[in-house]
Amino acid sequence: MTDDKPNRNNASYQSISSVKAAKIAPRDDNLYAKKLFLIIDNVPEMQRAVSMTLSTFGANKVEYATRISDAFNKLGRFDFDVVLCDYDLGNGYDGLHLLEEIRERNLIKQSCVFMIVTAEARIERVVSAAELSPDAYLLKPFTGEQLRVRLERAMRRRDALRVVDQSIMKDEYLSAISECDKRIAARDEFLLDFMKLKGSLELKIGDYLGAQSLYRDVLKIKALPWAKLGLGKTLVSTRQYDQARELFEEVLEENSRVMEAYDWLARIYEAKHDTANAKNTLSTATELSPVVVRRQKKLGEAAMQDGDFATAQQAFTRTIDLAKYSTYRCPEDYAALARAQLASNDGKAAQQTVANLRREFRNDPVANWVSTVVESEVATQAGQPHRGRELLDDAIEKYRDLSPMLNENARLELVHACYKSGREDAAVHVVQQMVKNNHDDELLLERIEQVFNQVGRPEAGKQLIAENVQSVVDLNNEAVRLAQSGEIEEAVALFNKAVDELPSNSQIMLNAVNAILAFVHRKGWHESHVARAHELLERARRADPANVKFQRLLVAYRNLIEKHGKTQWML
Numbered sequence: 001m002t003d004d005k006p007n008r009n010n011a012s013y014q015s016i017s018s019v020k021a022a023k024i025a026p027r028d029d030n031l032y033a034k035k036l037f038l039i040i041d042n043v044p045e046m047q048r049a050v051s052m053t054l055s056t057f058g059a060n061k062v063e064y065a066t067r068i069s070d071a072f073n074k075l076g077r078f079d080f081d082v083v084l085c086d087y088d089l090g091n092g093y094d095g096l097h098l099l100e101e102i103r104e105r106n107l108i109k110q111s112c113v114f115m116i117v118t119a120e121a122r123i124e125r126v127v128s129a130a131e132l133s134p135d136a137y138l139l140k141p142f143t144g145e146q147l148r149v150r151l152e153r154a155m156r157r158r159d160a161l162r163v164v165d166q167s168i169m170k171d172e173y174l175s176a177i178s179e180c181d182k183r184i185a186a187r188d189e190f191l192l193d194f195m196k197l198k199g200s201l202e203l204k205i206g207d208y209l210g211a212q213s214l215y216r217d218v219l220k221i222k223a224l225p226w227a228k229l230g231l232g233k234t235l236v237s238t239r240q241y242d243q244a245r246e247l248f249e250e251v252l253e254e255n256s257r258v259m260e261a262y263d264w265l266a267r268i269y270e271a272k273h274d275t276a277n278a279k280n281t282l283s284t285a286t287e288l289s290p291v292v293v294r295r296q297k298k299l300g301e302a303a304m305q306d307g308d309f310a311t312a313q314q315a316f317t318r319t320i321d322l323a324k325y326s327t328y329r330c331p332e333d334y335a336a337l338a339r340a341q342l343a344s345n346d347g348k349a350a351q352q353t354v355a356n357l358r359r360e361f362r363n364d365p366v367a368n369w370v371s372t373v374v375e376s377e378v379a380t381q382a383g384q385p386h387r388g389r390e391l392l393d394d395a396i397e398k399y400r401d402l403s404p405m406l407n408e409n410a411r412l413e414l415v416h417a418c419y420k421s422g423r424e425d426a427a428v429h430v431v432q433q434m435v436k437n438n439h440d441d442e443l444l445l446e447r448i449e450q451v452f453n454q455v456g457r458p459e460a461g462k463q464l465i466a467e468n469v470q471s472v473v474d475l476n477n478e479a480v481r482l483a484q485s486g487e488i489e490e491a492v493a494l495f496n497k498a499v500d501e502l503p504s505n506s507q508i509m510l511n512a513v514n515a516i517l518a519f520v521h522r523k524g525w526h527e528s529h530v531a532r533a534h535e536l537l538e539r540a541r542r543a544d545p546a547n548v549k550f551q552r553l554l555v556a557y558r559n560l561i562e563k564h565g566k567t568q569w570m571l
Contacts, residue, residue: 031155032059035081038074040065040098041117042090050084050117053144057151068093072327075107082155083108087118087137093291099134100259100292105327109169110197111162113154117142133226160190161197171545173201174555192218199230205548208237225251225258232264241268259289266302270446275306283311286318293319293328300336304343305450312340324360331357331367332409338374339416347382354378366405369398373410373417380421388421396426408434408444412451419455428464435468437504445469472502476511483515488522491515492529499536509536510549517556525564533557534569541571 037059039047047064054062063078065071068089074080085095095116102108119140135154138147163183167176180198188194195218202211215231218224228247235244245268248261262285269278282299289295300315316337323329334357341350354375361367372395380388395414399406411430418427431448438444445465452461475498483491495512502508516533520526537557540550554571561570 030058031152032057033061035059035061035155036078037062038065038071038078038080038083039063040071040083040089040095041086042066043086046086050147053147056144057148068098069326071098072101072107075102080108080112082113082115082151084115084117085134087116091291095134097289097291104294109165111158111160111165113151113158115150115154157190157193160188161193164197168201171541172551172554173205173546174551177201192221192224196226196230199227203230203233203237204546205551206237206546207548208234212238225254229258229260229264232261236264236267236271239271241271244268257288259285259292259295262288263295263298266298270302270305275302278302279306279308279311286315290318291322293323293326296322297333297336300340304336304340304454309340309344313337313344316340330407330409331361331364331370332407332413335370335374335409335413338378339413342377342381345381347378350374350378350381366402366410369395369402369406370410370413372398373413377417377420385421389423392417392421392423396423399426399430403433408438408447412447415448416451416455419451419457431461431464432468435465436472437502439469439472439505440507472505472508476508479511479515483518488515488519492519496532504543506540506544506547507549509540510547510553512536513540513553513557517553517560520560520564525566530561530566530569534571537571 032054037054039050039062041047041050041064044066047066051062051064063074063080065074071085075083085098087095089095089098095118099114099116102114108114113135116134116137117140118137135158136150138150160183163179164176167173167179177198180194180201183194184191184198195214199211199214199218202208202214212231212234215227215234218227219231228251232244232247232251235241235247245265248265248268251258251261262281266278266281266285269275269281279299279302282295282302286292286295286299296315296319300312300319303309303312303315316333319333320337323333334353338350338353338357341347341353354371357367357374358371361371372391376388376391376395378388379385379391395417399414411434415427415430418424418430434448435445448465449458449461452458452464475494479491479494479498482488482494492512492515495508495515498508499505499512513533513536516526516529519529534557537550537554540547541554544550557571561567
């Protein structure tokens with residue numbers, strides 16, 4: 001247990017607490033008085049020492065977090081301007097891992113400063129040079145003046161990005177990109193920062209050619225690692241795998257701790273069906289950075305594809321342990337572990353995993369359903385086919401009611417179990433739904449294909465996927481043909497019917513909105529159609545706010561509403 005009393009022999013504590021800086025009286029124009037600070041440190045005396053130093057600058061709004069869970073709780077509740085985070089957060093978790101999760105979950109605004117505080121001189125070798133790097137790091141022991149200089153330099157740069165905060169927090173990425181363009185054209189003092197932000201936003205909305213052009217422009221100015229990494233991502237997205245691999249390898253030669261480069265290298269190997277190299281790349285990454293849930297899960301999946309069930313079990317076990325007290329905790333990870341155990345012919349361990357799942361998610365209907373699916377596979381493999389079939393029939397019966405709450409991993413578990421128990425009819429029904437609602441999601445379609453490979457039905461899987469993708473394409477093309485031939489009302493009706501049949505298909509939803517906007521432009525205001533467009537845009541925003549088509553249609557929709565003066569329908 002940590003002693004809350006200050007350790008007077010601690011050099012870090014002494015260096016901060018003995019600062020003789022003149023206290024800056026808080027005024028309305030004081031830079032620090034306007035900022036909300038978060039100090040993340042598991043040593044209470046360090047929290048107090050840093051807080052006292054900040055108070056000498058005029059800061060009077062400071063929050064604290066001792067544990068990682070505290071940090072996430074505070075970040076979810078408050079709009080921080082500055083985060084000062086200790087590097088060592090305990091249990092193998094560090095400030096860089098925290099920053100990665102924070103950025104992934106969009107918990108801080110673009111103008112928020114994130115500074116790492118550490119007692120280790122090696123931090124210069126550890127800090128990633130990629131997009132998720134902190135704004136600054138500060139070595140312990142440090143003086144108040146050193147803290148002030150670093151903070152003011154970082155705050156000044158981050159304050160420049162305040163112009164995009166509102167747009168990004170509202171998922172209005174085209175507006176944020178437009179603001180970046182203005183600053184870039186004006187040769188802003190923070191030109192490279194705005195170029196970096198614009199590139200990341202273009203990647204987010206899927207404008208890969210725009211991002212590619214931007215990153216090439218940056219590299220003409222300076223060979224920055226984040227620009228190489230960004231360019232590599234655009235090349236992967238346009239399937240230029242060999243060029244992308246060279247860039248990621250070059251980034252890692254310069255700094256072996258740029259963790260994103262490993263993730264993207266693994267994606268390239270997966271796309272090339274090189275399961276061994278995908279697994280080995282992620283294994284290296286998890287050795288360097290062992291506490292990132294997402295990466296451990298990807299290692300488990302890659303190991304399963306490579307037939308290395310021992311590594312898969314280790315990775316999925318680690319995933320469950322790391323996610324246990326976080327927002328990443330989910331029942332599908334237990335199902336993945338059980339499947340790895342079954343693949344190793346360890347039915348007893350798989351049964352224990354199912355029991356753990358039921359116990360730890362006892363009041364969760366989805367988790368109970370997943371448990372039933374996995375338990376059916378355990379029973380079947382244990383030589384109890386009747387019991388396995390009974391459990392699977394129960395899961396299939398409940399699927400219809402639970403379907404809206406099930407993610408793709410849970411659905412794939414059902415498909416896997418159905419093929420193992422001879423219920424091809426139910427498996428085909430689930431796959432048809434998944435493919436038709438996600439006909440343009442290449443990564444998901446590849447995962448569906450992998451399930452068919454695992455159950456020994458590769459050709460059947462390819463045919464089923466192709467037929468259902470084509471059915472959606474044909475429906476979409478027919479509606480577009482109607483619109484282009486002037487039969488706009490018929491096109492709207494067909495798209496509306498398609499949305500009712502495929503309620504989760506984002507592209508169909510957005511095409512329906514597009515048809516409605518075209519109808520209003522040509523025929524005039526139609527309250528019911530506009531209400532439908534409003535509903536569909538809200539659904540699309542919840543499902544995939546970064547979708548570039550959604551972003552463009554949102555702008556077009558707002559222009560139409562303004563033109564007709566119907567502000568009650570504004571989004």
